[in-house]
Amino acid sequence: MTSESEIGPGTPGPIFVLGSASPARLRILRAAGVEPVVRVSDVDEDALLAALPDSTPAGVVVAELARAKAEAVAALPEIAELAGSGSAVAVIGCDSMLHLGGRLLGKPHTPERAVAQWSEMRGRSADLLTGHHLIRLDRPATAGGTSSTTIHFAAADDHVIERYVASGEPLQVAGAFTLDGLGGWLVERIEGDPSSVIGIGLPLVRTLLADVGLSVTDFWRH
Ligand SMILES: Nc1nc2c(ncn2[C@H]2C[C@H](O)[C@@H](COP(=O)(O)OP(=O)(O)OP(=O)(O)O)O2)c(=O)[nH]1
Numbered sequence: 001m002t003s004e005s006e007i008g009p010g011t012p013g014p015i016f017v018l019g020s021a022s023p024a025r026l027r028i029l030r031a032a033g034v035e036p037v038v039r040v041s042d043v044d045e046d047a048l049l050a051a052l053p054d055s056t057p058a059g060v061v062v063a064e065l066a067r068a069k070a071e072a073v074a075a076l077p078e079i080a081e082l083a084g085s086g087s088a089v090a091v092i093g094c095d096s097m098l099h100l101g102g103r104l105l106g107k108p109h110t111p112e113r114a115v116a117q118w119s120e121m122r123g124r125s126a127d128l129l130t131g132h133h134l135i136r137l138d139r140p141a142t143a144g145g146t147s148s149t150t151i152h153f154a155a156a157d158d159h160v161i162e163r164y165v166a167s168g169e170p171l172q173v174a175g176a177f178t179l180d181g182l183g184g185w186l187v188e189r190i191e192g193d194p195s196s197v198i199g200i201g202l203p204l205v206r207t208l209l210a211d212v213g214l215s216v217t218d219f220w221r222h
Contacts, residue, residue: 013218016036017089018038018200021040028200041069048068070133074091089138090136090137100117100121107171107174111171114171118177131145134208134211143211148196
């Protein structure tokens with residue numbers, strides 16, 4: 001769990017708020033020169049999914065979840081008040097799911113579901129979708145988008161799948177795999193942006209920041 005960074009008077013320069021509990025998203029941003037303020041949304045993703053019509057396109061589903069997370073964090077009192085801080089303030093929410101065989105899959109949570117999912121996806125390809133929603137607070141504007149990266153999975157044998165699931169890693173990540181962990185042994189290749197697969201698509205966030213009048217370089221700590 002990441003610690004929630006302190007903010008307040010004297011917080012230097014533009015403020016990037018990551019509305020996510022994901023250590024992967026935080027790691028991606030830090031490695032890319034951004035030290036975000038972290039706040040976790042309390043969005044009930046299952047309830048939101050249940051409320052969406054079955055006909056909702058997969059890219060819209062993850063975009064709607066991302067929007068709900070960003071809006072929940074932007075509404076937190078200590079975040080909302082940043083609008084008057086004199087700094088540029090961007091809040092981002094994200095949501096990743098795997099689009100496999102026409103179904104949208106989140107985190108498997110149980111070993112049984114992870115094994116079943118790997119038995120279906122091994123040797124095949126699927127699209128990892130990550131919805132993004134950006135809210136600028138100091139000069140109200142929003143921008144959103146969904147990145148899609150095609151993942152080509154290895155034709156892993158039962159033993160490897162069982163050992164991978166037993167590691168626990170696939171249970172708490174969208175699509176039951178990681179690109180940057182043990183799962184890396186089981187991804188043959190990808191077509192698209194690797195950061196999107198891990199949790200936040202840097203090239204897309206760069207364009208979303210531009211859409212709300214900000215440059216990604218404003219947030220670089222280097
Ligand atoms: N390290 C790593 N994590 C991954 C990868 N693919 C997916 N994930 C993680 C990132 C997210 O933490 C999680 C996707 O689930 P969600 O989009 O619902 O986010 P999560 O519930 O973790 O946090 P949030 O809802 O944003 O507070 O799966 C990967 O390739 N590498």
